[in-house]
Amino acid sequence: MKRSEFAALRASRFWETTPLAEMSASQWEAVCDGCGLCCLVKLECEETGAVDYTRVICPWSDPQTARCTDYPNRHVNVPECVPLTLARIAQFDWLPPTCAYRLLYEGKPLPPWHPLISGRPESVHEAGIGVRNYAPIPLTTEIDLEDFIIQLRGATAD
Numbered sequence: 001m002k003r004s005e006f007a008a009l010r011a012s013r014f015w016e017t018t019p020l021a022e023m024s025a026s027q028w029e030a031v032c033d034g035c036g037l038c039c040l041v042k043l044e045c046e047e048t049g050a051v052d053y054t055r056v057i058c059p060w061s062d063p064q065t066a067r068c069t070d071y072p073n074r075h076v077n078v079p080e081c082v083p084l085t086l087a088r089i090a091q092f093d094w095l096p097p098t099c100a101y102r103l104l105y106e107g108k109p110l111p112p113w114h115p116l117i118s119g120r121p122e123s124v125h126e127a128g129i130g131v132r133n134y135a136p137i138p139l140t141t142e143i144d145l146e147d148f149i150i151q152l153r154g155a156t157a158d
């Protein structure tokens with residue numbers, strides 16, 4: 001997204017008046033805070049369904065930028081990488097508590113470090129929220145995921 005388009009979206013404060021279901025594609029895109037946490041590998045308990053995050057990250061993620069290195073082909077590269085759509089958000093209780101889609105879906109405001117509020121993409125990392133703050137390591141076959149479980153920070157950090 002071009003900087004000018006993001007600035008115009010930010011100025012409109014669309015997320016305060018436009019439900020997720022009615023957002024345009026560019027509005028939907030701007031809601032993502034770029035934290036990269038959804039690209040961390042997760043462990044799900046078979047009995048309880050509880051999800052633990054690890055600091056092991058998808059090998060297609062760039063841990064410095066927290067961006068996918070092959071976004072157009074992500075579903076081919078990683079079949080379990082499913083697109084985040086409104087229809088699926090309700091089932092995505094594994095999303096981080098700070099995920100902006102989850103916050104808006106739950107009727108909560110965006111936090112101060114969200115780029116739509118701060119005006120700066122770096123603020124999500126400076127606030128300790130972004131994936132860089134967890135010293136991510138890329139997924140390999142040798143890794144025992146249980147050794148890398150982390151506790152994610154909450155949505156109220158500022």
Ligand code: SF4
Nearest residue numbers: 032033035036038099
């Ligand atoms: S966790 Fe949510 S806000 Fe963060 S990168 Fe993923 S989709 Fe975007």
Ligand code: SF4
Nearest residue numbers: 039058060061068081
């Ligand atoms: S394929 Fe890309 S978007 Fe999907 S989990 Fe990996 S890094 Fe994230």
